[in-house]
Amino acid sequence: KKPLRVSVIGGGNWGTTIAKVVSESALEYPTLFDINVRWWVHEEDIVYKGENHPAKISYILNNFHENVKYLPGVRLPDNLHATGNMLEAIEDCDILVFNVPHQFLGSIIDTHITPILKEKSQQLGREASFRGDLVARHCIAISCLKGFHINLEDPKNLQIQLLSDFIDNKLNIPTGSLSGANLASEVAKENFSETTISFPPRYVTDKDHVSVKCNSIAHPHDPKILKTLFHRPYFHVRVIDDVAGVSVAGALKNIVALACGFVKGLGWGDNAAAAIQRIGLQEITKFGIKYFPASKMETYYVESAGVADLITTCNGGRNVKVGKRYAEMFLEGNRDINIGDLEKEVLNGQSAQGIITSEEVNQWLQFKNETNEFPLFSCVYKCLFEKADLTEIPSMLDTE
Numbered sequence: 001k002k003p004l005r006v007s008v009i010g011g012g013n014w015g016t017t018i019a020k021v022v023s024e025s026a027l028e029y030p031t032l033f034d035i036n037v038r039w040w041v042h043e044e045d046i047v048y049k050g051e052n053h054p055a056k057i058s059y060i061l062n063n064f065h066e067n068v069k070y071l072p073g074v075r076l077p078d079n080l081h082a083t084g085n086m087l088e089a090i091e092d093c094d095i096l097v098f099n100v101p102h103q104f105l106g107s108i109i110d111t112h113i114t115p116i117l118k119e120k121s122q123q124l125g126r127e128a129s130f131r132g133d134l135v136a137r138h139c140i141a142i143s144c145l146k147g148f149h150i151n152l153e154d155p156k157n158l159q160i161q162l163l164s165d166f167i168d169n170k171l172n173i174p175t176g177s178l179s180g181a182n183l184a185s186e187v188a189k190e191n192f193s194e195t196t197i198s199f200p201p202r203y204v205t206d207k208d209h210v211s212v213k214c215n216s217i218a219h220p221h222d223p224k225i226l227k228t229l230f231h232r233p234y235f236h237v238r239v240i241d242d243v244a245g246v247s248v249a250g251a252l253k254n255i256v257a258l259a260c261g262f263v264k265g266l267g268w269g270d271n272a273a274a275a276i277q278r279i280g281l282q283e284i285t286k287f288g289i290k291y292f293p294a295s296k297m298e299t300y301y302v303e304s305a306g307v308a309d310l311i312t313t314c315n316g317g318r319n320v321k322v323g324k325r326y327a328e329m330f331l332e333g334n335r336d337i338n339i340g341d342l343e344k345e346v347l348n349g350q351s352a353q354g355i356i357t358s359e360e361v362n363q364w365l366q367f368k369n370e371t372n373e374f375p376l377f378s379c380v381y382k383c384l385f386e387k388a389d390l391t392e393i394p395s396m397l398d399t400e
Ligand code: 13P
Pocket: 146, 180, 181, 182, 183, 184, 254, 257, 309, 312, 313, 316, 317, 318, 319, 320, 351, 352, 353
């Protein structure tokens, strides 16, 4: 059997970290995985330490093995090959990992994948399909993205979609998700952490694949393969089958972390932060069970993607940093803070996914006429986008 080819899309902080993780596993299991892991990064010109001239980020990654912009100080494996060319990055791959800020997902597919498929269609004289004509026919995808897709096509019938389903719908590829208590910089330093991977069970018995399904470990649909690819001595993986629960928890905890940042910036201490996290967990679970009824309660309460990720993100993530700075500026008397500008200033080009997720969730709850059912999510939205008074947070949460 040919070893499975792994490709990663995304070279930000978390994308780089996950690319490092899977490259280490590819080196360790050369009979299972092709040793060369291909990696699509958004090309930009940057200056490497001590150099005089800017160079393409892919050149820097391949020659200096360090992502100086998004993950400085971490040596990347030599078997990880960066490119700005999508065809080079994903052609014939068996496992495709998506790890980009979620607001760019649609445009990355439209700008970098759709044109390749169009060209293939012309060559073939029929409509090319993503699986089979571009990536391997049995290829699977794993989404490490955090957020939702709100389908606005029919405003009277708004739909909220998991990003794994969005990928599956756009590219017709079975897509699972990976999420957990994983601050990228700590995983990159190889400090111990856990993560949760979920894969839709229906694909394991997909009729197209039934003959090869699970007969051998070297088939990408075998959950054991996912564990082998992502599990490291410092990064422990549990594979479950609740894609919805893992994705919902991963997305919503970022909103809660913004609120935690607010109370930290206001100087309200640990009790306030704990209260925010408790209410947050309650709303995450309620939202998940209500709008994604396939998700399981235990994922929210027991898995790394659930409560553990909530705790870590509320302690030290990017969302909490932005929320904290927002509140500090508010206390300094600044009542006209543009959250997008603040995000750029605090995170140096990275993004805090809770901001856009807060807008998506609010849009959905407005549509369902249920904002009152989720006081914390609504409070974060009001603070960020409607200039609500942050000192009113306790009364906004006092709804019982
Ligand atoms: P950030 O707040 O740094 O984006 O971290 C979120 C996260 O997913 C941690 O597990």
